[in-house]
Amino acid sequence: MNENPGIDDIRKLFPITKNYIYLNHAGTGPLSILAHQAIEECLKVYQNYAEFTLNEYFSRLQDARSTVAELIGAQPEEITFTPNTSQGLYIALINLPLKPNDEIIIMNETFPAARYVAKYNLPEIEKMFVPFSGQDAVSVVKNNITSRTRAVVVDYVQFLSGEMLDLKPLSTYLAEKDIYLVVDGIQAIGAVDFDVKKIPVDFLACGSAKWLFRPPGAGFLYINRKNFKKLRKIHTGWLGANRENFENFEVDPPLFPDARMFEPGTRNIPGISALKENINILLKFGMKRVASRIQHLKTLLRRGFEESNYKIITPARGPQSGIITIKPEKASQIFEKLKAQKIIISLRNGCLRFSPHFYNTEEEINYVLNRIMESKF
Numbered sequence: 001m002n003e004n005p006g007i008d009d010i011r012k013l014f015p016i017t018k019n020y021i022y023l024n025h026a027g028t029g030p031l032s033i034l035a036h037q038a039i040e041e042c043l044k045v046y047q048n049y050a051e052f053t054l055n056e057y058f059s060r061l062q063d064a065r066s067t068v069a070e071l072i073g074a075q076p077e078e079i080t081f082t083p084n085t086s087q088g089l090y091i092a093l094i095n096l097p098l099k100p101n102d103e104i105i106i107m108n109e110t111f112p113a114a115r116y117v118a119k120y121n122l123p124e125i126e127k128m129f130v131p132f133s134g135q136d137a138v139s140v141v142k143n144n145i146t147s148r149t150r151a152v153v154v155d156y157v158q159f160l161s162g163e164m165l166d167l168k169p170l171s172t173y174l175a176e177k178d179i180y181l182v183v184d185g186i187q188a189i190g191a192v193d194f195d196v197k198k199i200p201v202d203f204l205a206c207g208s209a210k211w212l213f214r215p216p217g218a219g220f221l222y223i224n225r226k227n228f229k230k231l232r233k234i235h236t237g238w239l240g241a242n243r244e245n246f247e248n249f250e251v252d253p254p255l256f257p258d259a260r261m262f263e264p265g266t267r268n269i270p271g272i273s274a275l276k277e278n279i280n281i282l283l284k285f286g287m288k289r290v291a292s293r294i295q296h297l298k299t300l301l302r303r304g305f306e307e308s309n310y311k312i313i314t315p316a317r318g319p320q321s322g323i324i325t326i327k328p329e330k331a332s333q334i335f336e337k338l339k340a341q342k343i344i345i346s347l348r349n350g351c352l353r354f355s356p357h358f359y360n361t362e363e364e365i366n367y368v369l370n371r372i373m374e375s376k377f
C-alpha cells in the first residue's frame with residue numbers, strides 16, 4: 001500500500017468490492033488482502049518451521065499491540081488481546097474488585113454479548129438492566145445508582161438502531177463517582193474516531209469481526225492503566241508473565257504489571273497479525289478521514305430514506321455511528337431484492353440496517369437508493 005492511498009487503492013485491498021455493494025460492516029467486515037497475506041505468511045511459518053523464532057513472536061505481538069493502541073490513543077501495555085468482544089467484557093467484569101451485593105448497571109439494549117457475560121459470570125453481584133435508548137445517559141445513571149453501584153456497562157453504539165452514546169459526559173460523571181465504565185466498542189471502533197485520552201473509559205472491549213475487517217479470533221480489551229493495581233488477577237496464566245525464553249521453566253517469572261497479564265497462554269498470532277494489517281489500513285488513510293467519509297455516505301442514505309418517507313429508527317441528533325436503520329413494511333422483500341442484486345445489508349428484527357465503510361462510494365449509495373425506490377415496497 002502506498003503512503004497516501006486513495007479510495008481506489010483502498011478498494012483494491014478489499015476484493016469484495018468487485019463483486020458486491022457491501023453495506024454490512026455492522027454485521028461482518030470483509031477481510032483485506034493484506035490481512036489475508038499476513039495469515040498465510042504465519043501459516044507458512046507453522047507449516048515449514050513449526051513455530052516463529054522467539055524474537056519474531058514477541059515482535060509481532062509488540063507491533064500489533066502498538067498498532068491497536070495507536071488506533072484508540074492508548075498505550076501498548078493497556079491492550080490485552082482477546083478472541084472476541086465477549087471475552088474482553090468477561091475479563092473486565094470478573095476482574096473488577098467487587099464485593100457480594102455490589103451492583104452494576106447494564107444497558108438493557110446491549111447486544112446479547114454484554115448481557116450474557118454479566119448475567120452468567122457474576123453470581124454474587126446485583127445486576128440492574130436499565131433502558132438507555134433515546135435518553136441522556138448521565139440522567140439514566142443518576143436515576144438508577146445507589147450507594148452500592150460499582151460499574152456501568154454499555155454498548156457505545158447500539159447494534160440495531162446505531163444510536164451512539166454521548167460517552168464523554170457519562171465518563172466524566174462516573175469518574176467523579178468512582179464508578180467503573182465498561183464499554184462494548186465493537187460497533188464503534190474502526191468506524192468512528194475514538195481516543196481514550198479525550199474520552200477516558202475504564203475498559204473497552206472490541207472484537208475485529210465488523211469495522212476492523214474480520215480476522216478470525218482476534219480482538220482486544222483496552223484497560224485504563226489507572227486500574228492495573230486495583231484489578232483482581234483472574235484469567236491469567238503462564239504467558240501473562242514476562243518470560244524471556246522458553247528454556248527455563250524452573251522459576252515462575254512474575255505476571256506483567258499491566259493488561260498483558262490477562263493473556264494466559266499461546267496467542268493467535270495469525271489473527272493478531274492480520275488485525276494489525278487491517279488497522280494499519282485505517283491509520284494510513286487517517287481515522288478522521290475514515291470517519292468523515294462514513295458520515296458522508298450515511299448522510300446520503302438518510303437523505304434518500306427521508307425523501308422516500310421511510311421510517312428511520314436511527315436518531316438524527318447526537319453523536320453519529322456508521323449505522324443507519326429503517327423499518328419498512330416489507331423489510332424482508334426489500335432485503336431479498338437487494339441481495340439478488342448483490343447489495344448486502346442486514347435484516348434484523350424487521351428492520352434494514354445499512355452500515356457503509358469508508359471505501360464505499362457515493363455512486364454505490366445512489367445506486368442502492370435507486371434500487372430501493374424502484375422496488376415499490
Ligand SMILES: Cc1ncc(COP(=O)(O)O)c(C=O)c1O
Nearest residue numbers: 084085086111113155159186207
Ligand atoms: C454490540 C455488539 N457486541 C458484541 C458483538 C459480538 O460479540 P463477539 O465479538 O463476542 O462475538 C456484536 C455483534 O455480533 C455486537 O453488535
